[in-house]
Amino acid sequence: MQDIIQLLPDHLANQIAAGEVIQRPSSAVKELLENAIDAGATEIQLILKDAGKELIRVVDNGSGMSPIDARMSFERHATSKIRGIEDLFAIRTMGFRGEALASVAAVAQVELKTRRHDEETGTHLIVEATEVKRQEATACSPGTSIAIKNLFYNVPARRKFLKSNTSEYKHILDEFTRVAMASPEIAFRLYHNNTEQFHLQPEHLKSRIIALLGNKAEKNLVPVTENTELLKINGYIGKPEAATRTRGNQFFFVNNRFIRSPYLHHAVASAFEGLLEKEVFPFYVLFLELDPQRVDVNVHPSKQEVKFDDERMLYAYIHAAATHALARFNIAPSLDFSLSPEIQNLTAISMPVSDAQKEEVRKGLLHHSFSEKGRAHLIDHQNERRNWQQQRSAFFPEMPEPAADNPQKTDIHKETAAAALPFSGHNTFQHHSLLQWGEYLITTVKSGFLLLHQKRALERILYESLSEKIQNGHPVSQQLLFPVAIETSAPDAALLQQALPFLRKTGYDIEPFGQQSFAINGAPAGISSARAQEVLEDIIEQIKHEPSMLKDKEQDRLLKIMARQMAQPKQLSAPEAQALIDELFACAQPQYAPGGKAVFRILSKEQLSGLL
Ligand code: ADP
Ligand code: MG
Numbered sequence: 321m322q323d324i325i326q327l328l329p330d331h332l333a334n335q336i337a338a339g340e341v342i343q344r345p346s347s348a349v350k351e352l353l354e355n356a357i358d359a360g361a362t363e364i365q366l367i368l369k370d371a372g373k374e375l376i377r378v379v380d381n382g383s384g385m386s387p388i389d390a391r392m393s394f395e396r397h398a399t400s401k402i403r404g405i406e407d408l409f410a411i412r413t414m415g416f417r418g419e420a421l422a423s424v425a426a427v428a429q430v431e432l433k434t435r436r437h438d439e440e441t442g443t444h445l446i447v448e449a450t451e452v453k454r455q456e457a458t459a460c461s462p463g464t465s466i467a468i469k470n471l472f473y474n475v476p477a478r479r480k481f482l483k484s485n486t487s488e489y490k491h492i493l494d495e496f497t498r499v500a501m502a503s504p505e506i507a508f509r510l511y512h513n514n515t516e517q518f519h520l521q522p523e524h525l526k527s528r529i530i531a532l533l534g535n536k537a538e539k540n541l542v543p544v545t546e547n548t549e550l551l552k553i554n555g556y557i558g559k560p561e562a563a564t565r566t567r568g569n570q571f572f573f574v575n576n577r578f579i580r581s582p583y584l585h586h587a588v589a590s591a592f593e594g595l596l597e598k599e600v601f602p603f604y605v606l607f608l609e610l611d612p613q614r615v616d617v618n619v620h621p622s623k624q625e626v627k628f629d630d631e632r633m634l635y636a637y638i639h640a641a642a643t644h645a646l647a648r649f650n651i652a653p654s655l656d657f658s659l660s661p662e663i664q665n666l667t668a669i670s671m672p673v674s675d676a677q678k679e680e681v682r683k684g685l686l687h688h689s690f691s692e693k694g695r696a697h698l699i700d701h702q703n704e705r706r707n708w709q710q711q712r713s714a715f716f717p718e719m720p721e722p723a724a725d726n727p728q729k730t731d732i733h734k735e736t737a738a739a740a741l742p743f744s745g746h747n748t749f750q751h752h753s754l755l756q757w758g759e760y761l762i763t764t765v766k767s768g769f770l771l772l773h774q775k776r777a778l779e780r781i782l783y784e785s786l787s788e789k790i791q792n793g794h795p796v797s798q799q800l801l802f803p804v805a806i807e808t809s810a811p812d813a814a815l816l817q818q819a820l821p822f823l824r825k826t827g828y829d830i831e832p833f834g835q836q837s838f839a840i841n842g843a844p845a846g847i848s849s850a851r852a853q854e855v856l857e858d859i860i861e862q863i864k865h866e867p868s869m870l871k872d873k874e875q876d877r878l879l880k881i882m883a884r885q886m887a888q889p890k891q892l893s894a895p896e897a898q899a900l901i902d903e904l905f906a907c908a909q910p911q912y913a914p915g916g917k918a919v920f921r922i923l924s925k926e927q928l929s930g931l932l
């Protein structure tokens with residue numbers, strides 16, 4: 321019988337191997353950007369044509385390559401980044417498998433110009449489908465410029481498989497965003513079809529996030545920083561308002577490498593429990609830094625999946641860090657001064673499997689970190705109180721700071737508060753005296769019980785803030801993470817066009833495109849992106865019935881309607897409820913909703929004693 325096994329011809333083997341690393345233009349973009357970063361570049365340009373299908377060029381001012389290295393860089397498993405097996409466990413570079421350039425060269429036409437800073441001339445190299453077509457000395461600036469043309473030109477099946485330019489470009493933007501976010505100290509520029517899309521200066525992480533994701537991120541970022549010997553975590557999580565119904569703004573970086581991990585995502589998401597609806601994704605950008613020995617990045621060709629030596633510990637840690645951050649900024653109710661149960665229940669802490677592990681844990685960094693150093697799981701009540709008081713005095717500037725340690729001051733405080741408010745400010749500091757009961761909030765005040773209608777309170781607050789914006793001409797618009805496209809009938813489109821000036825004044829950022837289509841890019845602050853469209857449609861509906869409402873003099877009625885549509889009662893955390901009460905009493909007319917109904921009632925001691 322004839323033997324049937326044959327070695328694949330080289331070009332086929334190369335194409336198959338390339339398929340693992342380069343699936344689409346965005347994978348090539350990622351590899352090239354990472355190479356530039358590994359080469360120590362401080363400025364990187366990405367130039368694209370046709371969503372990378374025609375051209376992907378990356379120009380960097382990094383180390384550059386010698387003529388021999390330039391030639392070698394296209395060999396499979398050729399890398400300058402690891403030498404021996406031990407290096408594999410201490411990886412600090414983005415690349416290390418030596419596959420990327422070999423892979424792109426197998427499926428595209430590649431042109432490389434590179435020059436080391438200490439050499440006078442550079443190297444010009446052309447490689448097509450793995451074959452070196454030309455290599456010669458050339459004059460060029462130090463650093464590397466690499467162009468990938470006509471990706472998959474020799475693999476028609478794959479070329480056909482590419483999606484529309486819009487979709488491929490979106491993939492590229494995703495990769496660009498991740499890389500640029502992880503290196504805010506590097507300047508980046510992105511050009512697509514000769515138009516500059518991004519021009520990023522070296523900056524701090526926060527500004528980089530805003531530069532990449534837009535201004536709307538700014539006021540919603542809550543900083544996260546926790547340091548232990550085991551692990552450093554820093555970055556930002558978004559307040560609940562920044563959460564979205566679609567994925568895309570969840571960023572984990574492990575030793576500066578973007579990774580996907582549904583498990584660790586859950587660690588953050590669960591810190592938002594009770595603050596977010598189900599199927600809403602919190603925003604976060606979190607950088608984890610840990611000993612490379614504890615992470616295996618060599619489990620997936622694209623290196624977006626990694627393995628940790630102790631994933632559960634990491635989970636607990638991240639969860640605690642997120643909870644801590646939310647509580648410190650009065651977004652979530654605080655935990656007690658004790659280990660949170662999920663940490664206590666961790667095998668690593670409560671019941672190590674073996675004696676050896678037990679010993680490890682006892683003397684180990686982890687236990688120490690959690691019990692002493694990081695304190696991520698401990699909530700600093702002192703701090704929380706201070707923050708809260710700052711917020712409060714912002715609402716009531718005439719009110720002195722409560723000073724429990726100074727009895728004289730406390731008295732002054734009580735008197736002023738009693739004069740300024742229908743209730744004693746002091747009581748309201750105690751969260752336990754605040755109760756949510758269906759649509760009502762109940763809290764104790766000096767003279768009895770305060771019963772407050774949540775929706776009406778919200779309407780009042782929103783109405784006053786909208787009218788203030790209209791009057792002083794400073795609409796506060798909140799950019800939507802994903803613009804909402806709406807299609808209207810022709811008459812509605814005309815109506816909407818007419819209403820645009822009014823809507824802009826309230827904070828809506830709406831852009832017509834085409835005859836009957838509009839994009840909602842931003843909405844008045846306080847509206848959720850999900851509601852932005854509904855509220856808009858309601859307004860159009862109202863104007864349809866009464867076009868005169870658009871007149872300057874009558875716009876007030878529209879504002880009331882808008883406030884009513886925007887006000888959405890929900891389950892509140894204690895600090896949220898407290899904030900609502902404070903915002904209400906900062907209003908000019910806290911007693912009544914814009915429609916005229918009472919917002920709150922006080923049940924006095926007298927009334928109560930008549931009852932009992
Ligand atoms: P890896 O990054 O895994 O080492 P690559 O195929 O991406 O593998 O690159 C191969 C080698 O080529 C790298 O190890 C590096 O030495 C060199 N190289 C690639 N791109 C650049 C660049 N932009 N600047 C300098 N050297 C580069
Ligand atoms: Mg590489």
